[in-house]
Amino acid sequence: MDKSLTTPVSGPAISGPAGSRxxxxxxxxxxxxxxxSRNIIVYGALGLAAIYYLIPLYVMVVTSLKxxxxxxxxxxxxxxxxxxxxxxxxxxxxxxxxxNCDGLSRGFWNSVRITVPSVIVSIAIASVNGYALANxxxxxxxxxxxxxIVGAFIPYQVMIYPIVIVLRELGLYGSLYGLILVHSIFGMxxxxxxxxxxxxxxxxxxxxxxxxDGAGFWQIYFRIMLPMSLPIFxxxxxxxxxxIWNDFLFGVVFTRPDTYPMTVQLNNIVNSVQxxxxxxxxxxxxLLTGAVPLIVYFVSGRLFVRGIAAGAVKG
Amino acid sequence: MAAHTQPGRPNQLFxxxxxxxxxxxxxxxxxxxxxxxxxxxxxxxxxxxxxxPRLSFVGLEQYERLWDTPRWIVSIQNLATYGCLSLxxxxxxxxxxxxxxxxxxxxxxxxRTIFLYPFALSxxxxxxxxxxxxxxxxxxxxxxxxxxxxxxxxDPLYNSDIVIYGIxxxxxxxxxxLVMCLMLAxxxxxxxxxxxxxxxxxxxxxxxxxxIIIPMMRPVFVTTLVIIASGIVRIYDLVVAQTxxxxxxxxxxxxxxxxxxxxxxxxLGQGFAASTMxxxxxxxxxxxxxxxxxxGRKRG
Numbered sequence: 093m094d095k096s097l098t099t100p101v102s103g104p105a106i107s108g109p110a111g112s113r114x115x116x117x118x119x120x121x122x123x124x125x126x127x128x129s130r131n132i133i134v135y136g137a138l139g140l141a142a143i144y145y146l147i148p149l150y151v152m153v154v155t156s157l158k159x160x161x162x163x164x165x166x167x168x169x170x171x172x173x174x175x176x177x178x179x180x181x182x183x184x185x186x187x188x189x190x191x192n193c194d195g196l197s198r199g200f201w202n203s204v205r206i207t208v209p210s211v212i213v214s215i216a217i218a219s220v221n222g223y224a225l226a227n228x229x230x231x232x233x234x235x236x237x238x239x240x241i242v243g244a245f246i247p248y249q250v251m252i253y254p255i256v257i258v259l260r261e262l263g264l265y266g267s268l269y270g271l272i273l274v275h276s277i278f279g280m281x282x283x284x285x286x287x288x289x290x291x292x293x294x295x296x297x298x299x300x301x302x303x304x305d306g307a308g309f310w311q312i313y314f315r316i317m318l319p320m321s322l323p324i325f326x327x328x329x330x331x332x333x334x335x336i337w338n339d340f341l342f343g344v345v346f347t348r349p350d351t352y353p354m355t356v357q358l359n360n361i362v363n364s365v366q367x368x369x370x371x372x373x374x375x376x377x378x379l380l381t382g383a384v385p386l387i388v389y390f391v392s393g394r395l396f397v398r399g400i401a402a403g404a405v406k407g
Numbered sequence: 408m409a410a411h412t413q414p415g416r417p418n419q420l421f422x423x424x425x426x427x428x429x430x431x432x433x434x435x436x437x438x439x440x441x442x443x444x445x446x447x448x449x450x451x452x453x454x455x456x457x458x459x460p461r462l463s464f465v466g467l468e469q470y471e472r473l474w475d476t477p478r479w480i481v482s483i484q485n486l487a488t489y490g491c492l493s494l495x496x497x498x499x500x501x502x503x504x505x506x507x508x509x510x511x512x513x514x515x516x517x518x519r520t521i522f523l524y525p526f527a528l529s530x531x532x533x534x535x536x537x538x539x540x541x542x543x544x545x546x547x548x549x550x551x552x553x554x555x556x557x558x559x560x561x562d563p564l565y566n567s568d569i570v571i572y573g574i575x576x577x578x579x580x581x582x583x584x585l586v587m588c589l590m591l592a593x594x595x596x597x598x599x600x601x602x603x604x605x606x607x608x609x610x611x612x613x614x615x616x617x618x619i620i621i622p623m624m625r626p627v628f629v630t631t632l633v634i635i636a637s638g639i640v641r642i643y644d645l646v647v648a649q650t651x652x653x654x655x656x657x658x659x660x661x662x663x664x665x666x667x668x669x670x671x672x673x674x675l676g677q678g679f680a681a682s683t684m685x686x687x688x689x690x691x692x693x694x695x696x697x698x699x700x701x702x703g704r705k706r707g
Contacts, residue, residue: 134512149524167553168542168550223429228429229426230422236434240436245633245637245693249661250683253451253669254440254444254448277440308425309425310425355529355532358535359531359647371542378536381529390520396523400526
């Protein structure tokens with residue numbers, strides 16, 4: 093999987109200015125012209141597409157740095173004449189949802205308190221599950237796994253109400269613990285699949301050698317499998333962090349207004365009907381909410397791609 | 408399982424005990440939540456539960472009422488339109504982008520980063536950005552008008568006839584990067600010799616793609632299709648953020664219908680019936696695929 097995604101080294105034919113190479117005499121492949129019609133079409137199309145994908149980000153940034161008078165006058169694509177950070181401050185600390193006027197910061201910290209434990213719990217469970225499924229199969233384990241994978245395709249709406257009842261019985265409905273549990277449950281299929289496929293791909297001799305040396309289930313997990321599977325842990329952390337941070341449905345169903353995650357609060361701020369619409373504050377708030385997954389994405393780079401590819405295409 | 412323990416052999420149940428203990432969360436999730444929860448919802452969809460779930464069966468009444476509700480019909484129509492177009496466009500655009508990326512281009516990583524970053528963002532963020540860009544007072548419409556074309560009209564979010572296309576634009580922006588990545592991985596998996604053979608035979612590039620490469624990539628297309636399709640049925644956050652189902656009910660979707668009936672209208676039976684219909688829609692997509700994929704040969 094990883095191999096097929098890595099960039100092929102671009103041949104010497106394309107790299108470097110073709111002209112200078114011609115003068116040194118004919119060596120290697122014949123260089124292609126940089127401005128061939130093929131290149132113009134390929135790069136032109138990719139460039140246009142890139143602009144389409146970048147415009148919303150650009151509009152968000154630009155709008156969030158303008159004052160309201162300028163927004164009313166100008167168009168949304170023009171860069172700000174006067175850069176102001178006031179919308180950002182306002183979005184973070186003053187924007188109102190309902191009666192609370194302490195801005196998105198509340199939602200941010202709620203989201204942190206939801207995401208961090210959810211990621212840890214779900215990965216801990218899923219990695220042990222995947223390990224058991226890969227190396228310690230027992231009668232029926234594959235059946236449970238199949239149910240789990242098929243369950244990943246069931247629309248959440250089908251299972252939400254039964255979960256509400258279960259959480260209410262457990263006394264967790266409306267609390268952050270309840271939401272953490274829900275995230276761990278719904279992260280399980282894809283995470284278990286990820287870990288199972290990774291552990292299956294490790295050489296079996298390793299496991300057998302440890303068994304002969306007398307190591308047990310947990311010993312092999314902690315002393316052999318865990319240290320060897322750091323990359324897959326990082327991949328699944330990336331997946332879970334962005335996934336849980338971006339969740340809206342579970343947040344809105346399983347928490348109360350004072351524990352709403354950031355996405356829910358953002359939606360309430362922007363789509364609230366009362367008051368004058370402050371588009372610059374809205375866009376600053378939107379950017380703030382998108383910042384965490386974006387940072388994770390830009391920092392992780394290829395690992396993110398690997399994660400979604402591994403999660404999507406079954407190994 | 409533990410019924411017949413033979414003398415001298417340890418109890419079956421206790422073999423591999425640690426593994427079984429470690430799998431308890433998975434078993435509970437699979438059986439109680441996924442299987443149990445689904446069955447529970449389907450069973451209760453045949454009752455007339457209102458504020459609280461009650462086991463008083465009324466047969467198919469909830470379903471009859473569901474299909475008599477204009478709002479449900481609208482949301483199904485929206486889902487059908489959105490679903491078909493979204494499938495066609497995201498597969499086409501995703502494949503075209505992947506094919507372009509596969510031309511041994513420079514800056515491949517940069518382009519990939521740009522195409523995929525929207526996928527890292529939530530549907531809420533996506534919906535709010537596009538709500539702003541498509542805002543008729545300030546967004547695309549006003550910009551084009553200020554350039555001199557004063558009769559230009561493009562207000563998908565305020566026109567109930569085309570509102571679903573406004574949502575489609577945002578959804579494609581968010582999701583095509585993923586399709587591109589999957590397709591690119593598929594293209595990279597194609598043997599280089601195929602290309603060489605096609606070139607030797609003098610087959611033009613577009614023909615090679617259309618008649619050789621795409622048929623070879625059938626599994627990738629099928630997997631991508633299933634992923635996109637099951638995402639389509641779920642669409643909820645994007646609509647909530649971008650239009651809140653408006654104007655009126657013009658951009659309602661089944662997932663929103665379910666949520667509103669369960670948690671606002673306090674008509675649980677309707678919510679359960681509607682969510683069972685969603686389940687049915689997913690089953691229609693998944694079952695043939697699972698049968699094709701796993702039915703014939705058994706995999707470990």
